[in-house]
Amino acid sequence: MLQINNLHASINGKEILKGINLTVKDGEVHAVMGLNGAGKSTLSNVIVGHPAYEVTEGSITWNGKDLLSLKPEERAHEGIFLSFQQPVEIPGVSMVNFMRAALNAKRKYQGLEPMPAGDFLKLMREKRSIVELDSKLTSRSVNEGFSGGEKKRNEIFQMAMLEPTMTILDETDSGLDVDALRIVAEGFNKLRRPESSAIVITHYQRLLDYLKPDVVHVLIDGRIVKTGGPELATEIESRGFDWIKEEIGL
């Protein structure tokens, strides 16, 4: 279970999150919607420990552990995975070496031996097919020369490899055409285990049509101002955000 209490965070001295409260129980999918600049990406970056953001107040616990005291790689080992909005390219580092380093770092954290090379390559093949990622891509350098859609699929592929228990999808739908969106979303659904949970950050309904959130939150100006069921997302899709702003008197 992820519990966020009164979270305040800033970047370069500017406060972006102004008191976030959010609880995600095991097995739940939460959507966070909001306009650009509302703080959606800041929220996901703070959860995974991006060093550019400073937490000035509040707490985040993950399965009872104080998440804010853990390094980013430790948070990853504890099962938290971020599908980046803009995955970076790492020239010279092959996807195979990258994934092997990531997987074995996690195994080491869990007190396990590194995975034998044969097993590892087999696992790569297996997981790759779920997101229909071409083998040519996994033999290249990390994200190098990948199209926008391929980068997003590659994120889901990495999720498949690392089997996180909390996945944050940060605008995974942006820049995807209809087919790519379907492949990514269906891949995500196939890979999800009953106990694993997710936070889906998006502007639009279309990704949520596939992912079927249990809870939908609206984030405006660094605060969660409205929470509801899946119907809230549908309403936002047809009416936008202005009515919510009016409702809360902004």
Add this chain to the structure above:
Amino acid sequence: MGNDKNSFVREVAEKKYEYGFTTNVETDIIEKGLSEDVVRLISRKKGEPDWLLQFRLNAFRYWLTLEQPTWGHLKMPPIDYQAISYYADPTRKGQGAGSKGQEGEKEIDPELMKTFDKLGIPLEERMALAGTAVDAVMDSVSVKTTFREKLQEKGIIFCSISEAVREHPDLVREYLGSVVPYKDNFFAALNSAVFSDGSFVYIPKGVRCPMELSTYFRINARGTGQFERTLIVCDDDAYVSYLEGCTAPMRDENQLHAAIVEIVVKERAEVKYSTVQNWYPGDSEGKGGVLNLVTKRGHLRGANSRLSWTQVETGSAITWKYPSCVLSGEGSQAEFYSVAVTNNYQQADTGTKMIHIGRNTKSTIISKGISAGKSQNAYRGLVKVASTADGARNYSSCDSLLLGSHCGAHTFPYMDVHNDTAVVEHEATTSKISEDQLFYCNQRGISTEEAVSLIVNGYAKEVINKLPMEFAVEAQKLLGVSLEGSVG
């Protein structure tokens, strides 16, 4: 937090140079200072013939007329040439002075055996790395050369240069100084005057050397310099792969290492020369470290001969060297593959010279510079095509990778082309490891140190792949270790 971080960085800096120990062994060190008398004394201690003494004296007299050059992109501490001892012999335990010339097999002090064991260079043949023969040099003297008999069966000579002077004087006399004459430069003149030990290799016609030959250089004694000299001659249709490794104890004084390597490659012969240089780089504040001022050159004399230099440079406070090739033989081919890493206050000014003289000669230069901390890393290269070199080709690619924003990368490519049919290409890139790349790795569970190591090894792959296997593995680890604490 700030303090914590500092102590962490210090810990890493202190931990990382694992070869920094000293060996307690009685060492015969001559008094500090440099003069004709010292040159004569070195020659006498080594029991050398008169022609070699004259070679040394000529070099010394010429050196006296020179000034230390200043054109490198380097901040050199002043070197007091009178404050260095020019000869230190750790193998002379319990023996008086005088010529040890004809003593034959020396008994090796167990302390020395232990030292080389600890460095991962066992001197007992049964323990050796598969397929590698070693010449182990400490300070001024070769401690032992392994597998000599086995190599002799094929007519291959692999021994210390001192022994070669005694046992194969004609060969040494023919080739010594033929590729790097003592008038070549300031440090070459100095080395020619006072050189102590190094390796000698001769591969006879048509012989493919069945093992990797390697020399391991170790500086141990305080207040000394190492002036080794290596000479490799590869006769017609012969082949050899040669490796060189180096380490030194951690000391807060600078130690001078001014070596010469000469390689002669005859018709259709091939030489691969690989270096993993890990001299003590100084501490994280820039104190101490080896000054690595080296002249390395190969002469591709024969038609269709081949020579490749591969270097992984991670150590030394200052590295100043340009392993070069003179391509005289028609159709000869030369390659230079280099990774130079600088961290903390290290400085490197390194590259190569490709001198095309013969027709249809071809050279390739792949240089990868990696700078971190407050270090400065320069590539300097010359491609020269003489008017005689019809159809000469060169391809150069020089990449720089920066970690952090307090280091510098510089590229100084020179081209001097006197033949219209020559094709000379040069490419250069500069890139930086970004915070975003590191964070991406962190989010996948990869620590920053490991991420840097992954990225740097990926970047250097093209060069590392050229090294013989055991060396490649060592070099990969070394790249990671050298950059520990450089980001964070």
